[in-house]
Amino acid sequence: MEKFYSNEKNALVVIALLKKHGVKKVVASPGTTNMTIVASMQSDNYFEVFSSVDERSAAYMACGLAGETKEPVVICCTGATASRNYLPGLTEAYYRKLPIIAITATPETYKVGHHVAQVIDRSVLPNDVSKLSLTLPIIKDDNDLIDCEIKVNRIILESFRHGGGPVHLNFQTTYNSEYTTKELPDVRVINRIRQNDEFPELPNGKIGIFIGVHQLMTDHETKVIDDFCAANNAAVFCDHTSGYKGNYRLLYSIASSQIIGDPIAFNPDVLIHIGEVSGDYSNLRISGKQIWRVNEDGEIRDTFGKLRYVFEMPEQSFFENYTNNKKGTKQNDFFNSCKIRLESFYNRIPDIPFSNIWVASKLSKFLPEKSCIHFGILNSLRSWNFFEISNTINSISSVGGFGIDGNISTLLGASLSNKNKLFYGVVGDLAFFYDMNSLGNRHFGNNIRILLINNGKGTEFRNFNHKAAHFGIEADKYIAAAGHFGNKSEVLVKNYAENLGFEYFAASNKEQFENVYNRFLEPKITDKPMLFEVFTDSDDESKALEMMVNIDKDTSQSVKKIAKQVLGENRLKALKKALKK
Template identity: 60%
Template structure:
């Protein structure tokens, strides 16, 4: 056997990231399951490895070594009860906030609970021996590699976070060989606070801020973002949940969603990520390079799998710092590059069939000033993310839990805040029927405008680019849940809404829509709240989305070819005839 590294990738990642973070002191206890890790470090001159037969002594030795050297220390043990002997020393480390990284090796986790020798359950730890406890995967694919890298980074960074303290990693082994001559390059993540020496921005980098769902943004934060963008040639990628309505706002969906890619457009070199979960799936292709995440919680949330730095601080402090200590550019050239590209795409926008997307194109810019609009998840939010709202209109969506339940109830709750303000909703039929009972609440006022897109099916699952599309109409039975709730009855919702005191509007094609939609957009609060039920077809919804995502190379034949493959020649012939309806 050569003096090489283990072939087990999870152990390789630990070793590589320990080296990246400068952690070299190790106290090893004897065993077989931890041999992959210990032997690999033994033959790497970077590490200082010490031996301790007694794990109880090893943990206390680590406390002394940490306290004296000021450096984190790794302790490693094997399976069975070895780790139980760490408890007294780790309790000491916890209450003294000493950064001891405990790596307990184990047989595969699936062995727990089957009377297999030397296998114990470490999934539940005393609360005062570790600030964080993680179990690594056995790495066999890229997803598991990413998961392992994130967890090891979390563990290492937690050693010094919020004053520091011990951290636990449970490391499964497969007793592999030792033939790896060079460690893989591991994805290192660093964490900063305002008291630290902050990293610098690179002069030639194009910078974008990406905002996920965000609480209402204060004027202070908006102004700090404005100054940051002005000084650092940056833009802000938003969707309708982002809460930023400033001068550098860019709706990223129409850019990132182009399936043929973008010509004459440069993606950002650095993305500053703030906010929480996003429903803007289509902006992700714009984020291909470095990501810095800024959040007071300081958590490692690698949404785009490009995270390299985390800033544990409030967002305004971060942007104010880099407005002063950033690139100090004299002119912002990236914002016009983005807006010009969007204008170019909109100028090529093909005719869209009657659908949620077409309705959004007709209504988004006409939503009354200073109102609020809530979008149901997926099709409604996605369709309206392609089009900008008036600057004074606030928008929201339940993208936290990301379920179809509760959209109407959330709208009603919001509408109670200000009876003199209009509250709009755009919602699909399944989401509406899921939550329709709330319209009977006695607190419902006359400031609601509900737009229901009724296509009689979970149209998300019938989109041309959804995995269920390969099953065609067969998906309707159970995946897309077609045929429920009156099967697009023209009377069911009408009677329900009118009996609850709503003014009811309806449309089934473009002409009927244009005849009534301006009533729905009346800027004054009317005697009754309004319910606008629009009937669409899922085939048109799918075709509309396909057209929106292929504007950049909108060759008529190519679009027809794609649609033909999905719904057949007969179907595409029918769509050509009704696209204007």
């Protein structure tokens, strides 16, 4: 009976990606647990398969083969102690940087530790036998498939990386006995590009740049991105942690957060991902037909689920490569179309309730020039991401670990860098009380000003669109943690702050806020640090957010009106024609 590929889906992914990455040499050892992979390779003339009964010998054979050919070599064995015999050869490969891909088969790992025959624990390896060790899932749904594709790509790429070396893939099997699959699946290959490699061609289409949290860019770094955008019809999607203040900046949250309508005006052909973690969940809805990640770490970070290339190099090298020898265009159709859509929302912001969002709308335009502002995660960052601030102001949020535990301490640390510069912080009450001991630190300076949004709970969990919303007020008990820390006491923070030498003021409604907020914006450093406590209600917070993300009920007429004002009738027609291509 004619045999084809195994029907085991994760085996098919392994084989398909080995072929796409050009890996063809295999040293196979006998066994049942690794049979779905070995038998499938045996049925494909692409692979050059060699046999070795002794796994120790197989690993050393692979070392010799890889050393001579300078190509990666797969070694594949069954369960039980077979994999242990790879260790001497893998140690040799590690210190000689030989690209050996060890695939050790195992029954489902949940059986580890339960006295199941031939099942051993491979979760911990010696430090010097593998650069990377991953366990491949059994594919039961689309998420497993994505996980499988990513892990196999990572393993293969790591065997080449930084001079090469051995890697380990722990392959879980269900012992599928059917071999009727005639064609391999169309799997997603991810390639790593280094500075001296040949660069892929950038499509002549719409190009987006997405920036996660990033250090504030220098003038030169900004110019490099601006030049790239001018030459390649590109736009830059930012939030307040992105560090880019250039000509193609789009603070796009108010547009990308809309419930009705697409998250982006026109989906880019390529979205270039730079920076690290992003705390702007709405902007993560922006995507592209494929993602190119640019970072010196060279790691596979598949934030958007469409990663195609990882460029292991400085951002400047990447952007300059795609800018050189190109003439910049005077008009950027993609940026202009997104800018028009963005402006249509700013012109129709509703009269929202007293809330973090409303406070952000009032203060964002008037923060003192050349100051710095730190945002608490989630509600505070999201609220301020709806509104632009001056390009002279550096803004940041602790989205790396994404916790509430050190917001004020981080602000304090930053403020120590320059006593002549104002540092603002915006935090919710849970984050404030979590870190309130830092207010008593003797290094706390007069250049710090804290905006405390006190709604008496984790208001994030009471928002209309949160997973806890269906619990209603019952969420306050344990999910939103309401009622702690004085339950919106009007004197608790006041007395604490004033006793520590703070200038304190408060507001519980729009009128009270209007009467005191100008003091908080005093451009000169005053004799005392400031603490501005704003008392809001979680229902108003939720209502304000709901209103902001439902502006896009019918934007067609307003967008056309703004487009004509910005571009003129003739240019608008040309823009429409270009975007249809």
